[in-house]
Amino acid sequence: MSLxxxxxxxTGWLMASPWLIGFLIFTLGPMIASVVLSLHEWDLILPxxxxxxxxxxxxxxxxxxxxxxxxxxxxxxxxxxLYIVLGLAVALLLNQDIKPVGFWRTVYFxxxxxxxxxxxxxxxxxxxxxxxxxxxxxRVLLDxxxxxxxxxxxxxxxxxxxxxxxxxxGAVLINLAGLQGIPTGLYEAAEIDGANAGQRFWAITxxxxxxxxxxxxxxxxxxxxxxxxxxYVMTNGGPNNATLFLMLYLYWNAFSYFRMGYGSxxxxxxxxYILILTLLMLRSSSxxxxxxxxxxxx
Numbered sequence: 001m002s003l004x005x006x007x008x009x010x011t012g013w014l015m016a017s018p019w020l021i022g023f024l025i026f027t028l029g030p031m032i033a034s035v036v037l038s039l040h041e042w043d044l045i046l047p048x049x050x051x052x053x054x055x056x057x058x059x060x061x062x063x064x065x066x067x068x069x070x071x072x073x074x075x076x077x078x079x080x081x082l083y084i085v086l087g088l089a090v091a092l093l094l095n096q097d098i099k100p101v102g103f104w105r106t107v108y109f110x111x112x113x114x115x116x117x118x119x120x121x122x123x124x125x126x127x128x129x130x131x132x133x134x135x136x137x138x139r140v141l142l143d144x145x146x147x148x149x150x151x152x153x154x155x156x157x158x159x160x161x162x163x164x165x166x167x168x169x170g171a172v173l174i175n176l177a178g179l180q181g182i183p184t185g186l187y188e189a190a191e192i193d194g195a196n197a198g199q200r201f202w203a204i205t206x207x208x209x210x211x212x213x214x215x216x217x218x219x220x221x222x223x224x225x226x227x228x229x230x231x232y233v234m235t236n237g238g239p240n241n242a243t244l245f246l247m248l249y250l251y252w253n254a255f256s257y258f259r260m261g262y263g264s265x266x267x268x269x270x271x272x273y274i275l276i277l278t279l280l281m282l283r284s285s286s287x288x289x290x291x292x293x294x295x296x297x298x
Contacts, residue, residue, distance in 0.1 A: 038264040048261070055265035065266070068246040069273070075157060075245065076224035079164040083220050084213060087171025092205075094172065095179045105176070112169035116229035123163045124150065124234050153242045156235055160243060163230060171216050178212035179205070207290040214289045218281055225274050246270050 038055050040048035059065045094105055111119075126133045127149035135146030149159040182205065190200045206213075228247040231237060237244040237252075250270065254263025 034264040034267055037261050038268055040261045042260045043258040044260060045258075051261065055262050058262065059265060059269060064241065064244065064249055065246075065269070067241050068244045068249040071157065071242070071244055072225055072227075072246045075161060075164075075227065076221055079161045080217065080220040080224050082161070082165060083168055083171055084216050086165055087168050087216065088175050088209070088213070090168065090172045091175035091179055094176055105173075108172050109169035112167040117233055119163070119166055120230050120233035123159075123166070123230075127159050127163075127234075150235055151239055153239050156239060156242045160227075160230055160234070163234075164224070164227075171220070174216060175209070175212055178209050182208045208292070210289045211291060214281075214285055218278060221277060221281065222274055225270065225277070246273075 037048070039050065039052055041051050041054075042048040090108055094101065094108065098104065129135060129146065129148030129151065132146070132149070134149070138144040138146040147155045149155045186204050186208070187200055190204060195203065226247055227245055228251065231243045231245050231248050232251070235243040237248050246266065247270070250263050250266040253259045253266060
């Protein structure tokens with residue numbers, strides 16, 4: 001290896017070293033530690049006690065594990081599609097020639113950068129059954145008496161799904177970039193051939209936007225499966241465990257009950273759950289995601 005090549009390699013590693021050090025200390029290190037902890041019982045006071053795979057066997061007989069998985073799955077399966085559809089719909093509106101377009105784009109994006117705790121407190125007020133804004137609007141506009149959203153077992157989880165749409169501005173921004181990357185010539189050619197607006201949408205917009213929609217699907221699903229702040233602040237898992245998310249149950253065991261070993265085992269359960277779903281989504285992408293210039297295998 002020449003001296004110049006060696007210097008380039010050293011420079012490259014030095015440039016990458018901050019990220020590598022951060023990854024080793026804050027990501028890989030805690031992951032290895034959690035694997036070790038999941039094989040022990042540890043209450044942060046007494047020394048860790050080796051128990052092998054006991055924590056994982058314990059999960060099989062824990063009804064709250066199944067309840068938290070159920071709640072987390074229902075939340076992700078409902079909030080993510082709504083997030084994607086609403087994000088695309090708003091992006092389509094903002095992609096029109098409206099004035100002032102910059103103002104409206106800012107209005108829709110700003111909520112997604114607000115602190116999670118502040119958002120949770122705001123929506124607690126909106127969902128309040130006695131003086132909340134949402135129930136007031138239902139009464140004034142539709143003459144409907146709204147439920148006690150966050151204290152009603154039937155409505156607590158739907159309320160959190162509705163709240164999740166507050167951050168749709170992130171998807172809007174990404175979708176808007178994707179829409180502006182579609183060649184206008186495709187629409188012009190389709191219009192000349194007699195295609196109406198609906199046909200142009202399904203035959204051009206959706207296929208060309210499919211990589212962007214897939215990106216939002218994967219990232220939205222991963223984020224939804226790890227939701228924590230809203231349920232923790234607004235319901236703390238209640239009522240009657242109706243909003244007991246897996247992340248919240250993990251937190252309870254690790255930092256409320258000081259069962260660090262069990263909490264670590266739950267963390268790995270969540271990790272493999274996300275991994276399996278992500279692999280399934282990646283596997284399915286070949287059937288519906290279109291990449292311009294690539295040939296689909298038959």
